[in-house]
Amino acid sequence: MGLEVVLKSTPKDPYSDLSTNCPLQAKEEEEDSSDPGGRPKGAYETDSEGDSDADLEREVPRGPYDLTGRAQYLAACETYGAVPISYFLHHMHDPELTLMHRGLGPQGARALASALMSNTSILKLNLSDNGLNEEGATAIAGMLKENCFLTDLDLSDNKLRAKGAKALCAALKENTSVRRLRLSGSDLDTQAAKDIADALMVNTKVELLDLSHNLLDEEAGETLGPALAENVSIKELNLSWNHLRGLGAVTFTRGLAANIYIKVLDLSYNGFGDQGAAAIGEALKVNSVLEELNISNNRISLPGALRFSSGLRENCTLRILLMGRNPMRSEGCLGLLRAVQMNPDSGLEVLDFSHIHLTKDFDDLACSMKEGFPRLRIRHGSPAV
Numbered sequence: 001m002g003l004e005v006v007l008k009s010t011p012k013d014p015y016s017d018l019s020t021n022c023p024l025q026a027k028e029e030e031e032d033s034s035d036p037g038g039r040p041k042g043a044y045e046t047d048s049e050g051d052s053d054a055d056l057e058r059e060v061p062r063g064p065y066d067l068t069g070r071a072q073y074l075a076a077c078e079t080y081g082a083v084p085i086s087y088f089l090h091h092m093h094d095p096e097l098t099l100m101h102r103g104l105g106p107q108g109a110r111a112l113a114s115a116l117m118s119n120t121s122i123l124k125l126n127l128s129d130n131g132l133n134e135e136g137a138t139a140i141a142g143m144l145k146e147n148c149f150l151t152d153l154d155l156s157d158n159k160l161r162a163k164g165a166k167a168l169c170a171a172l173k174e175n176t177s178v179r180r181l182r183l184s185g186s187d188l189d190t191q192a193a194k195d196i197a198d199a200l201m202v203n204t205k206v207e208l209l210d211l212s213h214n215l216l217d218e219e220a221g222e223t224l225g226p227a228l229a230e231n232v233s234i235k236e237l238n239l240s241w242n243h244l245r246g247l248g249a250v251t252f253t254r255g256l257a258a259n260i261y262i263k264v265l266d267l268s269y270n271g272f273g274d275q276g277a278a279a280i281g282e283a284l285k286v287n288s289v290l291e292e293l294n295i296s297n298n299r300i301s302l303p304g305a306l307r308f309s310s311g312l313r314e315n316c317t318l319r320i321l322l323m324g325r326n327p328m329r330s331e332g333c334l335g336l337l338r339a340v341q342m343n344p345d346s347g348l349e350v351l352d353f354s355h356i357h358l359t360k361d362f363d364d365l366a367c368s369m370k371e372g373f374p375r376l377r378i379r380h381g382s383p384a385v
């Protein structure tokens with residue numbers, strides 16, 4: 001009987017078209033890199049959304065080129081006694097990852113930070129309301145010293161406090177990738193303000209900083225003002241719902257006068273008062289960059305509004321001004337509108353006097369200005385809910 005030879009074609013490697021960031025290996029090394037099943041080392045199966053955490057734990061990538069941090073994460077979860085988050089494991093390749101309200105806690109944050117030290121995909125990360133506390137913030141700060149891909153980070157509502165802020169600010173002095181940082185509702189106080197100020201003097205990358213709903217007081221304003229004058233990167237700053245008032249408000253505003261980068265500033269729900277309003281008016285005379293300003297609900301009465309108006313007579317860049325919920329009455333609003341009328345180069349497009357009752361005199365002046373200021377829109381009264 002003759003010998004029958006059957007030639008079988010070699011099936012195409014399903015991973016042969018995948019590109020990597022690693023240098024090409026020699027042919028012999030490529031042959032050795034596959035397991036008996038034909039799958040290259042370092043490749044791992046795509047997870048389905050229905051997989052259990054137990055299944056995910058078994059799918060640990062092999063090989064040295066884990067650019068997601070998956071192996072580190074699973075190992076860290078075991079080390080810190082944290083339950084692996086399957087959603088994170090499913091979305092490690094995504095450019096944006098949202099893990100709000102997950103109850104990570106400090107231990108979960110440590111595990112996550114271990115993975116993010118080597119992850120090269122995630123650019124935007126939202127960890128708000130996760131009970132990270134000071135320890136979790138310290139872990140995230142350590143990650144920021146290593147990760148050079150993350151550009152947008154939200155740590156709001158995590159009670160980071162002074163210790164957490166100190167660690168994060170130290171990281172910001174070294175990090176060169178984060179552009180947008182949100183620390184709203186973090187229990188940041190006067191001590192935290194000092195560390196933030198130090199970071200602002202050094203960091204040249206952060207363009208958006210949200211410090212709203214914190215405990216920043218008069219002393220914090222005195223600290224942040226000089227730092228604001230020196231900062232060369234922030235374009236949008238949110239300090240709403242704090243306690244900036246008195247001399248702190250004035251000192252902070254002097255920093256605004258010297259700053260040539262901030263375009264959007266939210267100071268609403270503080271306590272600037274008439275003294276602070278007057279200081280802002282002086283700042284507007286020399287600031288030629290600011291485009292949006294919110295000083296709603298700042299205890300600004302008629303005298304403060306009239307002193308603030310001096311800035312509107314000279315400023316040419318401000319486009320949006322929100323001053324609602326201030327006790328300046330219709331007379332104060334009328335004074336502000338007259339200041340705009342006296343400035344033919346005014347760039348104002350939105351003037352908001354929400355929750356302030358305006359009289360007929362104001363309405364008459366507003367109507368007479370429509371031809372000279374066709375782009376100006378005035379909001380007043382109680383907005384519809």
